Amino acid sequence: MTKTAERPPTAVRIRPVKAPSPAGERRRRRLTDHLRTYGFLAGGLVCFALFSWYPAIRAVVIAFQKYTPGSDPEWVGTANFTRVLNDPEFGAAWRNTLTFTLLALLIGFAIPFVLALVLNELRHAKAFFRVVVYLPVMIPPVVSALLWKWFYDPGAGLANEALRFLHLPTSNWSNGADTALISLVIVATWANMGGTVLIYLAALQSIPGELYEAAELDGAGLLQRIRHVTIPQTRFVILMLMLLQIIATMQVFTEPFVITGGGPENATVTVLYLIYKYAFLYNDFGGACALSVMLLALLGAFSAVYLRLTRSGEEAV
Numbered sequence: 501m502t503k504t505a506e507r508p509p510t511a512v513r514i515r516p517v518k519a520p521s522p523a524g525e526r527r528r529r530r531l532t533d534h535l536r537t538y539g540f541l542a543g544g545l546v547c548f549a550l551f552s553w554y555p556a557i558r559a560v561v562i563a564f565q566k567y568t569p570g571s572d573p574e575w576v577g578t579a580n581f582t583r584v585l586n587d588p589e590f591g592a593a594w595r596n597t598l599t600f601t602l603l604a605l606l607i608g609f610a611i612p613f614v615l616a617l618v619l620n621e622l623r624h625a626k627a628f629f630r631v632v633v634y635l636p637v638m639i640p641p642v643v644s645a646l647l648w649k650w651f652y653d654p655g656a657g658l659a660n661e662a663l664r665f666l667h668l669p670t671s672n673w674s675n676g677a678d679t680a681l682i683s684l685v686i687v688a689t690w691a692n693m694g695g696t697v698l699i700y701l702a703a704l705q706s707i708p709g710e711l712y713e714a715a716e717l718d719g720a721g722l723l724q725r726i727r728h729v730t731i732p733q734t735r736f737v738i739l740m741l742m743l744l745q746i747i748a749t750m751q752v753f754t755e756p757f758v759i760t761g762g763g764p765e766n767a768t769v770t771v772l773y774l775i776y777k778y779a780f781l782y783n784d785f786g787g788a789c790a791l792s793v794m795l796l797a798l799l800g801a802f803s804a805v806y807l808r809l810t811r812s813g814e815e816a817v
Contacts, residue, residue, distance in 0.1 A: 563786065593769045596681060617726070636692075660673075775791050
């Protein structure tokens with residue numbers, strides 16, 4: 501019997517695996533980082549679109565409609581704007597809002613800057629005083645307003661009790677038509693100045709010490725150093741905070757709503773409080789949106805002019 505010859509096993513050729521090039525690995529890492537970055541950015545854009553941009557656009561549309569939740573909107577053109585302009589409270593709301601903004605600038609803009617200057621000069625207990633200054637910001641706004649409402653109580657309030665202890669005449673505070681608005685300005689200044697103080701303090705600590713040393717060698721006193729060194733070096737921060745404060749105070753709502761309810765005698769009715777009344781007391785969402793569009797247009801125009809003027813001033817300097 502013939503035996504067949506056995507074939508030798510075929511050798512398997514193993515091809516070496518090429519290692520990825522450093523350039524390709526860097527491209528993949530860069531692509532992964534970009535995808536992760538754009539993913540986080542997309543989430544933020546979606547949140548802004550749903551909760552900021554869409555409501556703003558929708559409010560502009562409703563301003564030209566007769567709209568009640570649960571019913572079909574009806575296009576009425578500029579009728580909402582005409583009705584709001586003829587409202588007797590319209591003029592009082594704008595007058596109170598502008599007065600509040602002016603008083604807030606006179607009181608609430610200078611005090612944080614002065615406090616920041618004092619904190620910057622402290623040598624001991626810096627952290628403690630910074631916490632004390634910032635503490636009102638951490639209190640919820642409604643809670644803060646309720647505390648001040650009790651403080652201003654003309655009967656058993658702490659403010660009048662302190663005046664009686666000092667044998668001074670008492671005041672109606674938030675219950676008086678002449679004193680209500682200035683009382684709310686004090687509340688808003690106390691509640692919101694902590695963040696402004698810390699921003700000013702950060703700006704002050706970024707000023708080179710050599711500038712103060714040179715000013716002292718030239719014989720400059722404290723006020724002269726503040727005028728010629730501190731204010732010019734923090735000019736950009738001051739201008740930006742002034743713009744933000746004007747925009748914020750033009751939208752004051754919590755203090756009139758919680759403390760005075762717009763009274764007495766409409767002395768503290770503001771534009772935002774009137775918007776609230778149109779929407780939730782009168783059930784007139786068209787009028788509320790029309791008033792909102794007016795406020796948006798005013799603040800937008802003011803911001804554009806303000807930024808234009810400040811930019812021109814910086815270029816001139």
